[in-house]
Amino acid sequence: MAEELVLYRVENRISNITLNRVDKRNALNPELVSSLTTNLRKAAADDEVKVIVLKANGNTFSAGADLAYLQQLQQNTYEENLADSNNLKELFTTICYLPKVVIAQVEGHAIAGGCGLATVCDFIFAVPEANFGYTEVRLGFVPAIVSCFLMRKTSETIAKKILLTGELFSAEQALAYNLISYVTKKEDINQKVNDFAVDLCNNSSTNALMVTKQLINQTTNPWLDQSLEMAIQINAKVRESEDFKKGVASFLNKEKINW
16 A cells, blocks of 8 residues: 555644655645645544644655656646646645644755745744745746745745745744744754644633634735635746746756756
């Protein structure tokens, strides 16, 4: 039997949802995106779950899109890329609108789509060694969907700095950018995240957590749905561009891109 892409476990009202595509550095592909969405919705519907912890096996939280997936994107029609972009939007909005708190436990690099996955969580704990980055522009691509969520956490100045340069930045920088919540030593992070989740379970009303999260969503970006619809169209359109094809080809061939 093939190894499960996502592992699901519930203990003491905490659901641990774990990316388990270790051999591909937990890179996102349609199957992983779909499995994550399914498991998150499973946790949302589970009355025994009050808090969700999203983590990853291996040394990388998520390296973004994998090579086979990037190759396929070059062959997709506009309609296929639109549907694929919508699937990623569904994953991110599932986390955003989930009636339960979602905590990201980042113990390795979170790059491109992987960084986006962490960004949409309600709280992010990261080890000091973790690097973050939205590297899409370096491939001729656009971080369209995640930008809709990123702007709710950081300023326009910081968003431009990290989205337009595509540079990697440390966990400490991510904390300074207001992108993540806590930087925690690797040997302590499991206990710190568990203690934080247990505290939410024991000291906060389930209904109050749900309504407060809804309130924050409504007040920080009441036009989120419209922005996301525009973003998935931008995603699909950019994938047809010559710059995207050049960037992906150079990346796949491990060649330096001269823009």
